[in-house]
Structures are given as C-alpha cells and as structure tokens.
Amino acid sequence: MTNEIEYKERVEALENAFEASYDGIHILDSEGRTILINKACQRIEGITKEDIGNKTISQLVEEGYYDESVTLLVLEEKRAITRLQRVKNGKEILVTAMPIYDDEGEIVRVIVNSRDVTELSELREEIQDKENRIYLYEEQLSLKDMSERVIANSKNMRTVLKTIMSVAKVNSNALITGESGTGKSFIAEMIHKNSQRKDQPFVKIDCSAIPETLFESELFGYEGGAFTGADTKGKIGLVQMADKGTIFLDEIGEMAVAMQAKLLRFIQEKKFYRVGGNEPIEIDVRIISATNRNLEEMVKERRFREDLLYRINVIPIDIPPLRERKEDIPIIIINSLKHINEKYGLNKKISEEILNIMTEYEWPGNIRELENVIERIAVISSEDNLRLEDLPIKIKHNALNAPIKKKGLDDIINSIKGSDITGGEITYKEIIDEYEHDLFETLILKGYKPLRIAEVLSMDVTTVRRKLHKYNIRFK
Ligand SMILES: Nc1ncnc2c1ncn2[C@@H]1O[C@H](COP(=O)(O)OP(=O)(O)O)[C@@H](O)[C@H]1O
Numbered sequence: 001m002t003n004e005i006e007y008k009e010r011v012e013a014l015e016n017a018f019e020a021s022y023d024g025i026h027i028l029d030s031e032g033r034t035i036l037i038n039k040a041c042q043r044i045e046g047i048t049k050e051d052i053g054n055k056t057i058s059q060l061v062e063e064g065y066y067d068e069s070v071t072l073l074v075l076e077e078k079r080a081i082t083r084l085q086r087v088k089n090g091k092e093i094l095v096t097a098m099p100i101y102d103d104e105g106e107i108v109r110v111i112v113n114s115r116d117v118t119e120l121s122e123l124r125e126e127i128q129d130k131e132n133r134i135y136l137y138e139e140q141l142s143l144k145d146m147s148e149r150v151i152a153n154s155k156n157m158r159t160v161l162k163t164i165m166s167v168a169k170v171n172s173n174a175l176i177t178g179e180s181g182t183g184k185s186f187i188a189e190m191i192h193k194n195s196q197r198k199d200q201p202f203v204k205i206d207c208s209a210i211p212e213t214l215f216e217s218e219l220f221g222y223e224g225g226a227f228t229g230a231d232t233k234g235k236i237g238l239v240q241m242a243d244k245g246t247i248f249l250d251e252i253g254e255m256a257v258a259m260q261a262k263l264l265r266f267i268q269e270k271k272f273y274r275v276g277g278n279e280p281i282e283i284d285v286r287i288i289s290a291t292n293r294n295l296e297e298m299v300k301e302r303r304f305r306e307d308l309l310y311r312i313n314v315i316p317i318d319i320p321p322l323r324e325r326k327e328d329i330p331i332i333i334i335n336s337l338k339h340i341n342e343k344y345g346l347n348k349k350i351s352e353e354i355l356n357i358m359t360e361y362e363w364p365g366n367i368r369e370l371e372n373v374i375e376r377i378a379v380i381s382s383e384d385n386l387r388l389e390d391l392p393i394k395i396k397h398n399a400l401n402a403p404i405k406k407k408g409l410d411d412i413i414n415s416i417k418g419s420d421i422t423g424g425e426i427t428y429k430e431i432i433d434e435y436e437h438d439l440f441e442t443l444i445l446k447g448y449k450p451l452r453i454a455e456v457l458s459m460d461v462t463t464v465r466r467k468l469h470k471y472n473i474r475f476k
C-alpha cells in the first residue's frame with residue numbers, strides 16, 4: 001500500500017516537473033510518433049497536441065511544422081544530437097535529442113529538449129547594435145573633442161580640420177606642411193589621439209636634432225657590440241618603440257639622403273634590421289611626417305628622394321600661415337591669455353583695440369610667436385588691463401603703418417616720439433635694444449639656427465648667442 005502511494009506521488013511529481021518545465025520536452029517512440037509533449041514545447045514550437053495527433057515526425061516535417069527533424073537524425077545516427085532550428089512560427093530554438101535504448105541496444109524512445117533562443121539572439125543582436133552605436137558615439141565624441149581643441153574659426157583652417165578628421169580614421173601616412181609655428185606638431189598629435197592607435201605609443205623623432213652618424217642606430221636600434229661605444233646589451237630603436245602606434249617624423253626635410261634610403265626601405269617592407277643585426281624585425285606603424293620645407297623643390301635639387309616623398313605623402317595636409325587665417329587670431333589670443341592667467345595666477349585682460357592691432361600683424365612666427373608675445377606682455381605689464389605700450393615695438397609699428405624694414409632709424413624714433421602710443425620718454429638705447437630683440441626673435445622664429453644668423457648678418461656666432469641670451473630668446 002505504502003509502495004503504491006509512493007509510486008503515485010513520484011509519478012505526480014514527475015508529471016508536475018514535466019509540465020512546469022520552462023524548456024520544451026517532447027518524447028517520441030522509435031517510429032517518431034509522439035508519446036508525450038509538454039506545454040512549454042507546444043508554446044516554443046508553435047504546435048498543439050491536436051496538430052500532432054497520431055502523425056509521425058516525418059509527416060510533420062512534410063507538413064512544414066519543422067524545417068528538419070533532429071529526432072529522425074537521432075534515429076538514423078543513433079546518438080545524441082544538438083541543433084539550432086527554426087520552426088514554423090519563425091522562432092529560433094536550440095534542440096537536443098537523446099536516444100533511449102532497450103536491453104538489446106535498440107532505440108525505444110527519443111527525448112527532445114527544446115529551448116527558445118529567439119529572445120537570446122534578439123538580445124545578442126540588440127547588444128551588437130548598441131555596441132556599434134557606442135563605437136560611433138565614441139568616435140564622434142573624440143572628433144568633437146578634437147574640433148573643440150583645434151582652433152579653426154577661419155574657412156581655411158576649417159577645411160584643414162575636415163581633412164585632419166578623416167585622416168584620423170584611416171591608417172594612411174600623412175605629410176603635414178606649413179611654416180614654423182603653424183601647428184604641425186600639434187596637429188600630428190591630434191591625429192594620433194583620435195585614431196584607432198590612440199592607446200598605442202606616439203613616438204616623435206626630430207630629424208633635425210639627431211646627428212647623421214647616429215640616425216640609423218637611433219631609429220632602428222643596434223645589436224650588442226655592433227660598434228665601438230655601443231652598449232653591450234644592444235638597444236631598441238625608436239621605430240620599434242612605436243610598434244602598433246604612430247611615428248612622427250618631425251622636420252623630415254632635414255634628413256640626410258643616405259638615411260632617406262634606409263627609411264624608404266623600411267616603409268616599403270614594413271621591416272628593418274638593427275645595426276649589426278641580421279634578423280629582420282617586423283612592425284606595424286603609421287607614419288606622420290612634418291616639414292616647413294618645400295620637399296618638391298628639394299626633390300628637384302636632388303636633396304630629397306622622390307620615391308620617399310611619394311611614400312610619406314599619401315595624404316597631404318598643408319597648414320596655412322596665421323596671416324592667411326586672421327579670423328583665428330582673436331580666439332588664439334583669448335585662449336592663450338586664459339591659459340597664462342591660470343598658469344601664473346594672473347588676471348590680465350585684453351581690450352578690443354589691442355586684439356584688433358594684434359590681428360592686423362603678420363605673425364611671421366605664426367601661433368608660436370603669438371603665444372610668446374601674449375606670455376611676455378602678460379607677465380611684464382604692471383596693470384591688469386594690457387596696454388598698447390606693453391606690445392612689442394614691431395606690432396605697434398605695424399599698427400602705425402610704419403614697418404621697420406621700410407624706414408630708417410630716424411623715422412622710427414620720430415614715429416615713436418611723435419605718437420602717443422608709448423606714453424613717456426624713450427631712450428635711444430631702448431629703441432635699439434627693442435629693435436635688436438625683434439630682429440633676433442624673428443630670425444629664430446623663422447627657424448634659423450645661430451650659425452646661419454651669424455652668416456647672414458656677418459657677425460660672430462658667439463655674439464649671436466650672447467644676444468639670444470641677453471633677450472632670453474629660446475631656440476632648439
Ligand atoms: N589649431 C590650433 N589650435 C590651438 N592651438 C594651436 C593650434 N595649432 C597650433 N597650436 C599651438 O601653437 C603652438 C605651435 O604649434 P606647433 O605644433 O609647435 O607648430 P609647428 O610644429 O608647426 O612649429 C603650440 O603651442 C600649439 O599648441
């Protein structure tokens with residue numbers, strides 16, 4: 001009696017479990033006829049007990065309820081099978097069918113388990129979709145960040161910004177040209193920071209600062225004991241440090257022709273040898289170069305390899321000088337004044353009049369010169385409102401339409417004394433000093449080295465260096 005009750009209870013519990021299961025359970029006999037099917041299975045497969053009746057699974061496939069039958073496969077192959085299937089109502093279901101054997105090893109039943117994965121795949125698609133969108137947003141945000149950081153108020157510079165944004169997204173080599181101080185290095189870094197390589201290294205190589213004899217070992221590294229004086233452990237080159245990232249070849253026009261050939265081979269083959277090494281090293285870098293020289297002219301003069309120019313100049317970016325985009329000047333002034341106020345804890349303000357005068361000036365040293373002038377006048381002026389007399393003489397003169405280079409010294413003295421710009425008295429020595437200061441500063445800003453300045457002005461190079469020191473003019 002107790003056994004019977006236990007048995008009944010167990011059957012009831014199994015039946016409950018069978019019906020309550022969230023997964024579909026379908027039990028078929030060896031001919032593929034349904035013995036039992038739970039509610040979940042009817043819901044998932046979109047089929048009812050009535051649809052099934054006494055039909056075999058092959059009949060149901062013929063009638064289009066299933067697109068293939070895992071049960072039939074199990075009966076044929078005599079093993080458990082799992083498949084992703086689509087059923088009549090369009091749902092995607094994951095089906096596992098298990099054969100049950102009798103004592104003789106013949107299949108007596110097949111138990112099919114089905115789980116609706118439509119929702120899962122929809123979720124997966126939704127996640128994928130969201131991920132795609134996040135990627136797009138991130139990209140747009142970084143580009144927005146770039147367009148906010150790069151001042152481009154003028155039409156000229158906005159065109160450049162568009163190119164920069166599209167260059168950031170691709171992997172091509174780019175060549176940035178423009179006068180000294182126009183923002184070539186700044187733009188190169190912006191491109192890297194907004195590219196897919198942004199989390200990888202950005203390695204700047206100043207081609208004008210590395211002596212020709214060291215170039216190859218600096219760039220490509222060397223094996224231990226490759227040459228006298230070489231570190232016994234060898235050294236990794238700058239190129240290898242930039243692997244997966246960006247190499248910025250600044251002032252590429254200064255690179256010696258022999259070195260250009262080695263660089264070209266590396267760009268073409270994407271691999272290089274260390275000095276003294278015979279194992280090629282393969283790396284993946286994007287190359288951004290910059291120069292203030294006219295490389296096409298240099299090609300004509302055989303001072304720059306045409307094939308190298310072709311390789312580095314896949315995307316040309318020419319940054320216009322500041323005098324050709326005067327609309328950018330006021331914003332640059334205001335931004336850098338803000339920056340300097342923060343840096344030195346100052347509260348200097350600039351009037352519209354001075355903004356206008358500074359906008360009219362030609363700025364041969366471009367943004368760098370402009371930033372230097374702002375810093376200088378902000379630091380030396382004694383009042384919070386910057387005054388005209390704080391401006392360097394060259395800018396005041398420009399405002400008076402009396403360019404220094406066209407007039408004699410007498411005119412300069414007269415125009416200063418005659419105008420009310422400078423306020424009080426000014427001594428001859430002050431005029432000469434200021435003129436000299438401007439002269440040397442302009443030459444340095446134009447990229448001349450002390451040795452060259454000495455040549456041009458027929459003076460001793462130590463005198464040039466002394467003057468630079470006197471006026472606190474920094475140079476590379
Ligand atoms: N579009 C720009 N917006 C804001 N600042 C800029 C911009 N371009 C350049 N600068 C600033 O101008 C100065 C000179 O730029 P830099 O890249 O060193 O010039 P270059 O390499 O052409 O000599 C830097 O302080 C730089 O941050």
Ligand SMILES: [Mg+2]
Pocket residue numbers: 184185186250
């Ligand atoms: Mg630079």
